[in-house]
Amino acid sequence: MKKTAADTQQAVPSRKEEILAAAASLFRRQGFERTSVREIAQELGMTSGSLFYHFASKEDLLVMIMEEGLRDITQAVRQAQATEKRLPERLLAMVQQHLAALLGPRLDAMTVLLYEWRSLSPEAQQRILALRDAYEALWTESLNEAAQLGLVDPDVALVRQTLLGALNWSAQWYRPGGRLGIHALAERMFVMLFPKMRLGLEQAAAA
């Protein structure tokens, strides 16, 4: 029995997590192919050979970064969906959690997830795609309900693509410390993208 349990929430990151974080940061800034394992190792003060004690291959690194990102955002949005029962508020909570996962502390991993999937082998691509489909199914579910209430266009697939496209694009331009925080950004985009939904909240009279 190894001591690798409960490694998800600890404050002191394991070596493996340090490597994943450094790799994600480099992959986001330079792309997967333009980043060498030597660069990743150097970032951590080790040599390239040592990396392969922790990971079987460079692609293995990429796959784990992506799976971690997808696991995080899926869990966050699923919880928002389960917590908020009423519909307009539930979708707002889902948008907030999506942007928080995308633009928050895991920005590197999430950006890599969005823009480096072509560097995966076909087999790994299928695995990641299956996880992404499961995530998108959460949205389809709640958007279907909204469509039945007449709150969104009945073409739910198109609504989902438009919504997630607008949200995901923010990873290309959003920079922490800008004029809008993530929470405020989520509200603004929600109002813009779901104009038929009135929230009965305090921002009803906002500009």
Next chain:
Amino acid sequence: MKKTAADTQQAVPSRKEEILAAAASLFRRQGFERTSVREIAQELGMTSGSLFYHFASKEDLLVMIMEEGLRDITQAVRQAQATEKRLPERLLAMVQQHLAALLGPRLDAMTVLLYEWRSLSPEAQQRILALRDAYEALWTESLNEAAQLGLVDPDVALVRQTLLGALNWSAQWYRPGGRLGIHALAERMFVMLFPKMRLGLEQAAAA
């Protein structure tokens, strides 16, 4: 005086254009770094050395693909903007031209433009970024007018990012021959993203 003038609209593509098209197709499917010059040459029945008679470097290929894509979409949207004088119709025409340029015959080049810019050298990145800024300025201009008429949120930068994000994301999922043509897709997305705009057109009573 060489015979290279008026090469833009001809039906028979020059060798250079054939190379650019083959490269764009491979870059879109595999990414820039994962595509070798040998593959590009093979696609055209030549050997890798011959490519360098036409292009100085592999990056040169990428830059030309991107510049061509940006030139096309800028021209198309600028013409729509200049032709339609009235505002809601003008923005619809711009959305239609944006999607037509993005998803039409130049889909390969446009996708490469959107997703491979990190493979450019810093100098080339600046050049491309300047062209992209000029393109986005077209949108800022018309969206500013719309904001003054109360047709869109006054945060024009956010509106532009949201709009272009949703439109550009379609390159990830749209496939020609699907249930929606490009023209119809543009109308649907326009209505979804600009709900305050009523067009005075025939689709006023659509579902």
Next chain:
DNA sequence: GTCTATAGTCAGATAGAC
């Protein structure tokens, strides 16, 4: 304009000492 041949570089991954 295209070929062959190859220079020159750098990548991912492995073996074995410590």
Next chain:
DNA sequence: GTCTATCTGACTATAGAC
């Protein structure tokens, strides 16, 4: 768990014949 040293292969780009 990290190191040094190295294998093996692939890549871009060039030179010069045709």
